[in-house]
Every structure is written in structure tokens, then in C-alpha cells.
Amino acid sequence: MSEPFTKSMARNIFIGGGLFSFLLFVGLTVDTMERLPERDNRQNITPEVALGKKVWEDNNCVGCHTILGEGAYFAPELGNVYQRLGHSTEAIKVMIKSRPVEGVPGRRSMPQFNLTEEELEGIAQFLKWTSEINTNNWPPNIQG
Amino acid sequence: MLKYQSQAVAKPYFIAAIGLFVAQILFGLIMGLQYVMGDFLFPEIPFNIARMVHTNLLIVWLLFGFMGASYFLVPEESERELHSPKLALALFWIFLVAGALTIVGYLAVPYATLAEITGNDLLPTMGREFLEQPTITKIGIVIVVLGFIYNIGMTILSGRKTVVSVVLLTGLVGLAVFFLFAFYNPTNLVLDKYFWWWVVHLWVEGVWELILGAILAFVLIKVTGVDREIIEKWLYVIIAMTLITGVIGTGHHYYFIGTPEYWLWVGSVFSALEPIPFFMMTLFAFSMVNRRRKDHPNQAAVLWALGTAVTAFLGAGVWGFMHTLAPVNYYTHGTQLTAAHGHLAFYGAYVLIVLTIISYAMPLLRNQGEAAPAKAQNLEKLSFWLMTISMVVITLLLTGAGIMQIMTQRMAEEPMSFMAVQDSLATFYWLRVIAGLVFLVGLFTYIASFFAKDKAAPMATK
Ligand code: HEM
Ligand code: HEM
Ligand SMILES: [Fe+2]
Numbered sequence: 001m002s003e004p005f006t007k008s009m010a011r012n013i014f015i016g017g018g019l020f021s022f023l024l025f026v027g028l029t030v031d032t033m034e035r036l037p038e039r040d041n042r043q044n045i046t047p048e049v050a051l052g053k054k055v056w057e058d059n060n061c062v063g064c065h066t067i068l069g070e071g072a073y074f075a076p077e078l079g080n081v082y083q084r085l086g087h088s089t090e091a092i093k094v095m096i097k098s099r100p101v102e103g104v105p106g107r108r109s110m111p112q113f114n115l116t117e118e119e120l121e122g123i124a125q126f127l128k129w130t131s132e133i134n135t136n137n138w139p140p141n142i143q144g
Numbered sequence: 145m146l147k148y149q150s151q152a153v154a155k156p157y158f159i160a161a162i163g164l165f166v167a168q169i170l171f172g173l174i175m176g177l178q179y180v181m182g183d184f185l186f187p188e189i190p191f192n193i194a195r196m197v198h199t200n201l202l203i204v205w206l207l208f209g210f211m212g213a214s215y216f217l218v219p220e221e222s223e224r225e226l227h228s229p230k231l232a233l234a235l236f237w238i239f240l241v242a243g244a245l246t247i248v249g250y251l252a253v254p255y256a257t258l259a260e261i262t263g264n265d266l267l268p269t270m271g272r273e274f275l276e277q278p279t280i281t282k283i284g285i286v287i288v289v290l291g292f293i294y295n296i297g298m299t300i301l302s303g304r305k306t307v308v309s310v311v312l313l314t315g316l317v318g319l320a321v322f323f324l325f326a327f328y329n330p331t332n333l334v335l336d337k338y339f340w341w342w343v344v345h346l347w348v349e350g351v352w353e354l355i356l357g358a359i360l361a362f363v364l365i366k367v368t369g370v371d372r373e374i375i376e377k378w379l380y381v382i383i384a385m386t387l388i389t390g391v392i393g394t395g396h397h398y399y400f401i402g403t404p405e406y407w408l409w410v411g412s413v414f415s416a417l418e419p420i421p422f423f424m425m426t427l428f429a430f431s432m433v434n435r436r437r438k439d440h441p442n443q444a445a446v447l448w449a450l451g452t453a454v455t456a457f458l459g460a461g462v463w464g465f466m467h468t469l470a471p472v473n474y475y476t477h478g479t480q481l482t483a484a485h486g487h488l489a490f491y492g493a494y495v496l497i498v499l500t501i502i503s504y505a506m507p508l509l510r511n512q513g514e515a516a517p518a519k520a521q522n523l524e525k526l527s528f529w530l531m532t533i534s535m536v537v538i539t540l541l542l543t544g545a546g547i548m549q550i551m552t553q554r555m556a557e558e559p560m561s562f563m564a565v566q567d568s569l570a571t572f573y574w575l576r577v578i579a580g581l582v583f584l585v586g587l588f589t590y591i592a593s594f595f596a597k598d599k600a601a602p603m604a605t606k
Contacts, residue, residue, distance in 0.1 A: 010380035018387035057271025063192025069478030108182035138400035
């Protein structure tokens with residue numbers, strides 16, 4: 001029986017289609033990299049913001065929170081927490097500083113991280129910077 | 145009977161995979177309780193720690209499963225012994241000990257301390273979802289995976305090259321290559337997120353699907369006796385569709401993280417096509433089983449294989465499509481709906497394919513002949529249904545919770561705060577805990593199946 005659609009045709013679609021897709025994806029990535037500076041607010045990445053991202057990672061904040069919608073779904077979105085807490089880095093710092101070591105009975109709890117003043121300032125600046133990224137208007141409202 | 149003695153190294157990999165699977169589910173249940181009893185185990189095991197244990201164990205045991213699968217099927221496909229069984233065994237212990245130490249580290253000290261003592265300051269890679277492992281653990285993973293690929297690669301290249309083994313190898317190399325992006329962690333969060341998805345999305349919706357397809361094809365060849373030519377042609381078409389839709393489909397994660405607007409439609413169009421390869425996989429599995437040339441005695445393995453195809457289509461295809469269009473994702477992004485999809489997709493595609501190959505291989509590895517005794521197979525089938533149905537129930541509950549969350553927090557005229565919304569969803573979360581307990585019962589049933597013997601004469605035939 002002669003098959004109209006052979007295995008080697010299938011293989012060629014796989015190799016050709018796969019390679020083409022990767023190349024196109026790389027091309028789109030290059031283009032994205034060129035456009036990002038207009039959107040990602042990178043001119044405002046100060047040493048404080050950089051420290052803040054490090055503190056964010058070293059304490060795994062993303063294991064409870066989402067940031068720009070990615071992370072864990074246990075605690076509030078933080079991409080816009082700067083706005084939610086009244087455009088105040090101070091309020092962010094107070095919130096993080098004031099977590100009781102033993103948690104809040106019966107309520108989902110956030111650990112007391114014992115951050116230094118410098119680290120707190122970094123985190124707050126990092127969250128402020130994040131809130132100023134152009135995210136195509138996401139989240140839909142202030143509650144994140 | 146094993147065709148090649150060195151296939152036996154697959155056995156410890158499969159046993160470790162099942163052991164870690166149990167631990168993963170226990171931590172899932174801990175989190176399930178923390179969702180409704182916020183202070184449960186606090187501050188000893190905060191939610192984020194339980195979560196990284198749960199997800200990292202998942203990934204590690206799936207990797208054990210993929211490795212075991214490769215050590216089992218590659219000698220048979222290549223018609224020769226494994227290049228080095230010793231290396232395979234050494235890497236097994238290295239991986240197991242490194243994995244165990246990492247989990248102990250998560251649980252024993254605060255995460256920030258772990259970051260400090262493992263030198264995260266030198267090359268910061270920690271603290272990102274799914275990539276929480278200390279940098280030295282990540283380096284360890286790279287070494288183990290490279291050693292593994294070398295071993296498998298040498299076996300394939302010097303033996304008979306089949307489509308199944310070459311596709312598997314391609315998937316494994318891709319897995320290693322994209323994992324390297326775990327080491328790229330720029331200060332700019334947008335860039336960080338952009339390339340983070342090159343690990344996460346290009347794994348589960350890219351190269352891992354090649355591994356999935358290859359293992360499924362192998363098992364179908366064995367249990368249906370259908371001509372290899374036909375199965376291999378299907379395999380090529382499926383994985384071609386995977387890459388054509390899935391690579392640029394990465395764009396469905398580039399809607400709201402600071403990337404340009406054109407991703408809204410590029411991501412929507414390509415990712416909307418991503419269910420196609422999953423749908424084809426379902427057609428593939430059923431049509432091969434329908435065209436079977438023999439009735440293989442291991443009917444449990446057939447059930448797992450069909451279950452993989454269907455549940456992967458549901459979890460990845462249907463639940464993925466549900467939230468993949470940008471206008472929908474605007475409201476669903478980062479809600480319980482995401483968790484619903486994550487669970488059914490991971491379970492359907494990757495948990496089930498690993499359990500499929502274990503089901504097929506274990507009787508051979510344990511000298512039981514082609515199939516486990518009837519009683520053992522019945523327990524296995526029961527465990528399939530218990531786990532699959534409870535996972536579908538978990539998915540439906542999280543979907544319900546997600547829809548409520550979207551309506552009250554995202555779409556309402558006067559949106560409620562996140563915490564208030566979560567309080568209002570407690571019923572869904574309690575039911576999720578119950579479904580999770582049923583899942584655990586299913587898992588214990590699965591383990592019990594390995595110890596079940598028929599009362600009458602032993603089954604071991606050939
Ligand atoms: C084989 C079974 C399971 C798989 C494959 C699995 C997989 C996952 C994955 C991939 C995540 C990350 C989710 C995401 O980011 O969207 C996750 C998180 C989670 N899993 Fe599971 N899981 C399983 C079983 C369970 C069970 C039985 C429970 C509990 C009853 C559970 C509870 C959770 C919870 C509470 C989270 C955290 C969600 C959040 O971030 O808020 N999982 N699981
Ligand atoms: C076996 C294959 C798949 C697996 C294991 C999987 C798993 C996951 C997981 C774990 C997440 C959550 C990531 C995070 O924590 O941020 C996710 C997100 C997502 N997945 Fe999948 N997925 C698969 C296939 C698909 C397919 C085929 C589609 C589309 C048709 C899809 C669409 C999405 C979308 C749109 C998101 C983002 C959700 C959000 O905005 O929060 N997935 N997937
Ligand atoms: Fe994706």
C-alpha cells in the first residue's frame with residue numbers, strides 16, 4: 001500500500017516546523033528586548049531597587065504572593081501594593097515590620113523576617129518600581 | 145524477563161520516584177489545611193516553605209521517573225546494554241542525596257539562612273517560583289542531567305536508532321538546555337520573568353512533551369503490537385504540532401509582565417492552538433489500542449496509557465484553553481483558576497506518563513513476567529480511578545473558587561479585598577482537603593498494589 005503521507009514527511013514537518021518556530025521566537029525576543037526600555041521603567045532601577053529584589057528572593061516572598069500575577073495564590077498581589085497602600089513606601093515597610101512572630105491566630109500568616117532598615121527600604125523601593133512597569137493595565141483594579 | 149540486564153537500573157529510580165511522590169502529596173495536604181487554618185504549623189512550616197517542598201518534590205520525582213523510563217526503554221530500543229550501568233547507579237545516589245539535603249535545608253533553616261550559607265550572594269538564582277533550589281543544587285542538577293544524557297546518548301548513538309529513542313533524546317537535551325536559563329537572573333524583574341518562562345513554559349509545553357510522546361509511543365508499541373511505522377508517524381506529527389504551537393505559545397505568559405502589546409495577540413493565537421497536539425495524543429492512544437494486534441496481559445498499563453492521553457488533554461488542553469486568550473487571562477491571571485489548571489495538567493500529562501511506564505516496566509523489573517498478578521492489577525486500576533477522580537474533583541473545586549474569586553475581586557463594581565475573598569471561599573478549600581485525602585488513599589492503594597499476590601498459583605509465566 002503506498003501511503004500518501006509518509007513517515008519522512010512527518011519527520012520533515014517536525015524538524016522544519018520546530019526550527020522555524022524557534023527562530024521566529026528568537027526573532028520576537030530580540031524585538032521585545034529592543035522595546036522593553038520604553039516599558040519596563042529600567043531607568044529607575046536604583047541600587048536600592050536592586051537590593052530590594054535580592055531581599056525579595058532571599059526570603060521567597062513569591063512563595064505566598066503573586067507579583068504581576070505570577071507566584072503563589074495564598075496572599076495578596078504585590079505588583080500594585082504600592083498604590084493599594086496609598087502610594088506609600090512607608091506603609092509597606094510598616095506592614096512588613098509589624099508581623100507577629102507567632103502569626104495571627106486562625107488567620108493566614110506572614111512571617112516576621114527581621115529585616116534591617118536598609119533591606120526594608122530596598123523592598124519598598126522594589127515594590128514601588130514594580131508598580132510603575134507598563135503592564136497593559138493589569139491588574140483590573142486596585143485589589144489586584 | 146528483561147531483554148537487557150542493564151535495564152534493571154531503572155528500578156531504584158522508579159522506587160525513589162514513588163517515595164518522593166508520597167512526600168509531595170503530604171505537603172500538598174499541609175498547604176490545603178493552611179488555606180483554611182491560616183496558622184496551621186506556623187511559624188514552623190510557613191506556607192511558602194511547604195509550597196516549595198511540594199513543587200520541588202514534584203519536579204524531582206518526575207525527573208527520577210523520566211530517567212528511570214529512559215534507562216528502561218533505551219536499551220530495548222537500541223538493542224544493546226546501557227553504556228554504563230555503574231554511572232547510572234552512581235548518579236542515582238548523587239541525585240537522591242542532593243535532593244534530600246535540599247529538602248532538609250528548606251525545612252531546617254529559614255530560607256534566607258539557606259540562601260546565605262549556600263552562597264546565593266555569589267550567583268543569585270534562588271527565590272523564584274519552581275527555581276527555589278540553592279545555586280549549588282542547581283549546579284548539581286546540571287551535572288547529574290549531563291551525566292545521564294551522556295549515558296543515554298552513548299547507548300542510542302552506538303545502537304539501533306529508533307524514532308522513539310531519538311525523540312526522547314531530543315526532549316532530554318532540550319530539558320537540559322532550557323534549564324540553563326535558571327542561572328540567568330537579571331535585576332530587571334521584567335527580563336527575569338521573560339526568561340524564567342524559558343525554563344517553565346518551554347519545559348512543560350515544549351521539550352517535556354517530546355519525552356511524554358516518546359514514552360507513550362514506546363508503551364503503545366509494546367502493549368498493542370501495532371506496527372512501529374504507524375506509531376512513529378503519529379509521534380512525529382504530534383511533536384511537530386507541539387513545537388509549532390507551543391514555542392511561540394510562550395507568549396501567553398507575556399501579556400501583563402511589561403512586555404510589548406503585540407504579545408497579546410501573538411500569544412493568544414499560538415497558544416489557542418496548543419490543545420491540538422494533546423487532542424491528537426488522545427486520538428493516537430485510542431486508535432492504537434483499537435487496532436491492537438494482541439491483548440497484552442498487562443491491562444493496567446493500557447489503562448494508565450489511555451488515562452494519560454485523556455487527562456493530559458483535559459488538564460492542559462481544555463483547562464489551558466479556558467484561560468489562554470488575553471482578554472480572558474486579564475481576569476484569570478494568577479487566580480485559583482491557574483492553580484486548577486496547573487494541577488490537572490501536571491497530573492494528567494507528567495504524573496500519569498511516569499506511572500504508565502512504571503506500570504509497564506515494574507513487572508518485568510520484578511521478574512513477575514509480562515504483567516503483575518490479577519489482584520495487583522485490580523488494585524492498580526482502582527488506584528488510577530481514585531487518584532484521577534479526586535484530582536478532577538480538586539480541579540473542579542479550584543475552578544469554582546477561581547470563578548468566584550474573579551467575580552468578587554476582579555470584576556465586581558466594588559471589588560472585595562483579596563483576604564476577604566479568600567475567607568468567602570473556605571467551603572471550596574475544605575472540600576479540596578477532603579478530595580486531597582481521597583487522593584492520598586488512592587496513592588496508598590497504588591503502593592499496596594506492589595505487594596498484592598494472587599492467592600492461587602503464581603502468575604509468573606514466561
Ligand atoms: C499529583 C498530584 C499533584 C500535583 C501534580 C500537584 C502540583 C502542583 C503544582 C504544579 C503547584 C503549583 C501551582 C501553580 O503555581 O499553579 C501546586 C501547588 C499547590 N498544591 Fe498541588 N499538586 C498535587 C496534589 C496536591 C494535593 C493532593 C493537594 C492538597 C490537597 C495540593 C495542594 C496544593 C496547594 C494548596 C498548592 C498551592 C497553591 C497556591 O499557590 O496557592 N496539591 N501543586
Ligand atoms: C502538560 C502541559 C501543561 C502543564 C504541566 C501546565 C502547567 C502550568 C502551570 C503549573 C502554570 C502556573 C504557572 C505559574 O505558577 O505561574 C500554568 C500557567 C498557564 N498555562 Fe499551563 N500547563 C500546560 C499546558 C498548557 C496549555 C496547552 C495551555 C493553553 C492552551 C496552557 C495555558 C496556560 C496559561 C494561559 C497559564 C497562565 C495562567 C495565569 O495567567 O495565571 N497551559 N500552566
Ligand atoms: Fe504556558
